[in-house]
Amino acid sequence: MHPSESKLALYAGKDLGFWERFRISRHVYRCERCQRHLEELAGVREWIGAQAEEMPVGVNWDNLAAEMRANIRLGIAAGQCVAEPVAPKLSLARWRTPALVSPVLLVMVAGWILLSLHPPIKPASAVYRHDVVLQAGAGGIGLEKDGRGFSLLSPQGEGVIASVRGETAVRSRYVDPDTGQMMVTHVYAQ
């Protein structure tokens, strides 16, 4: 069986691997048709190589080359005029270790300072007392525990706003009509 045209084309330019080359060589040795095909391919390669080296008809190379050389020099000079000054390159290897270590150190120092300034906060369950009842009503705001408690009475009149803030605080707010001052009262359960 004859090798494919593509294989012969690659064989002609010595572009095949060792075994394929060996196999095709053995075939070509005893196949006149493939020998002719290979000779044609070799002739084509030689012809292309020879023609490609020649200057196109009508081209005066000396003049063309002189013009291109002048344009290249002009282009390079123009490029140098508009080129930005190159900043000196920093050596990354030199800065790699400090760049990696310094953020870690910074975090450790900041953590140590914060811990020394603010001791750890006890968990909320330790301070939150479920048996304390906060109350807010028309009369005022207050706190009751085991049947005892107190109330901060709001002045009679309108404009008193009582609000609950989460589960641990109540707040009342009103504006004194005589003085115009705002009174805000908070009661926290702890």
Place this chain on the structure above:
Amino acid sequence: MNEAVEPVLEDSVQSQNRFINENLKRVFLLIYRMLGNVADAQDLTQEVFIKALQRQDQLKDPEKAAHWLSRIATNTAIDFLRRHGRVTLCEIEAVPEPISTPPSETPEQLLLRAERQAMLESGLQVLTSRERAALLLRDVEGLPAEEVARQLNCSKATVRSHIANARVKFRRYLMRRKA
């Protein structure tokens, strides 16, 4: 293929001129064979040398300057073909000065050369731009297939396929012409 250029493109006018002189014709012909148009080949050749000399610090191995330049030329020409579609041949009569007939040839020699050149250009037109580039780099520039693959940014298997297709197509084209 021309010999590799003298080591390192030193940043001096003299070494730049030497680099240009040693490679100008080769690069122009490579681009011209890919485009089939003198005026475009002239523009791109200039562009290639300006790019190369402005980026000479990227060249790590000075002995590979010629390959490096071929790679810039091939990529520039392929980019151009991608932007502008297929090759358009330029009528020689329409080409402005300084492109004119050299006086050293007889009319008969000139006619024969013109015929051969027309055959080559028409044959190259049959190929795709990648097949053309692969054929020129392998069979005209004489680069090994591995280097052609590097220059065209594709695998060696793909390059071998381009080279094989190009040789087969060109052979068929020449056989048809001769018939």
